[in-house]
Amino acid sequence: MGTHGPLFSAMLEEFEDAATHLGLDPGIWRILTHPRRQVVVSCPVLMDNGEIQVFTGYRVLYNVALGPGKGGIRFHPDVSLDEVTTLAAWMTWKCAVAHLPFGGAKGGIICDPSRMSRRELEALTRRYVAEIADLIGPEKDVPAPDVNTDAQTMAWVMDTYSMHVGHTETAVVTGKPVEMGGSLGRREATGRGVMVVTREAAAHVGLLFEGLRVAIQGFGNVGSVSADLLSRAGARVVAVTDVRGGLYRAEGLDIPALLRWATAHGSVAGFPDADPLPPADVFGLDVDVLIPAALENQITPANVDTIRARIVVEAANGPTLPEAHRHLHARGVFVVPDILANAGGVTASYFEWVQDRHGYFWTEAEVVSRLEQVMIKAFTTVVQTGVTHAVDLRTAAYMVAISRVADVTRLRGMYA
Secondary structure (H helix, E strand, O other), X not given: OOOOOHHHHHHHHHHHHHHHHHOOOHHHHHHHOOOOEEEEXXXXXXXXXXXXXXXXXXXXXXXXXXXXXXXXXXXXXXXXXXXXXXXXXXXXXXXXXXXXXXXXXXXXXXXXXXXXXXXXXXXXXXXXXXXXXXXXXXXOEEEEEXXXXXXXXXXXXXXXXXXXXXXXXXXXXXXXXXXXXXXXXXXXHHHHHHHHHHHHHHHHHOXXXXXXXXXXXXXXXXHHHHHHHHXXXXXXXXXXXXXXXXXXXXXOOOHHHHHHHHHHHOOOOOOOOOEEOOHHHHHHOOOOEEEEXXXXXXXXXXXHHHXXXXXXXXXXXXXXXXXXXHHHHHOOOEEEOHHHHXXXXXXXXXXHHHHHHHOOOOOHHHHHHHHHHHHHHHHHHHHHXXXXXXXXXXXXXXXXXXXXXXXXXXXXXXXX
């Protein structure tokens, strides 16, 4: 890879801390800090107004030492090769920390879905899949939903790929509708994983889960499901924000009512049974747990000193800049890093892939039970590594992930 972008450089900082503690072999170090493949494709689409627009899409396969690539496809105006490459690297470490037989991948298209019709989005999705069809597959690279993509998008991905290979291939993609090979419990899986590690983190630092005061930045799928499951389990969600506004209620928000409001209005803003909260103010609230569940680079040196939470659970990918994380750690804030905190989604994706390949499907209770086991085991392993090596949880998570990928890379040897 040539010049690193700022996001990839931030990931490299995290990698280097852990690799140094591990005493990682320099050759393996070089392999693990370079993506295996970066693809840029042009996707011409006939728009509803009769004009042709050409969209740029990316698919990055970062590492396949442990198995096929795994990673979502996002539709967003700010998608870049740096972002997609970094997310593919994070997926590599996330799969490894959860002990899944997957490598890391990611895809994205530069577009604004809010300005596109359903037909245009379907046409764009199908053209993008047609351009990368030779690169993806159940044994190669398995996409999933991400920002601004959903189960319907994945249905189009599966159908387009199946048309190319000449047979129905459900295992090419995860996050599909249940009717066509999707897994029960998949939609809630990332939020459920966040709930599990929040519960485990609270126990670890000696806080009672019942009545635990939680603030959540972001109320998309992950933030809303996390809020719902946390409140059902006994925590008190006192604040939530999204791009259009925020809410605060010291006694705890009525999450079921808020979910209905957000579905009807497209935002939490204006919910009557709470005080309005400027979105940026969520970081400075006096709470036990702060859950950033939006986009990257939200906790920065500019706002890190306002954070009063005892625990930060990174439900989003890369929400904390390295310098800000060092500040939090120095102040004794217990940070559960993204590659551990939001691994519930890819874990359930693994379950879906297994079910598709076997043609045998589990009950939702089985999915939930297995997901809890994976998340608790991963959390325990990372905490033990942190204690053993006297490092923060992010470094510990990277140490667990890097050592697993490095060991297999060593065992597989060099193909030449």
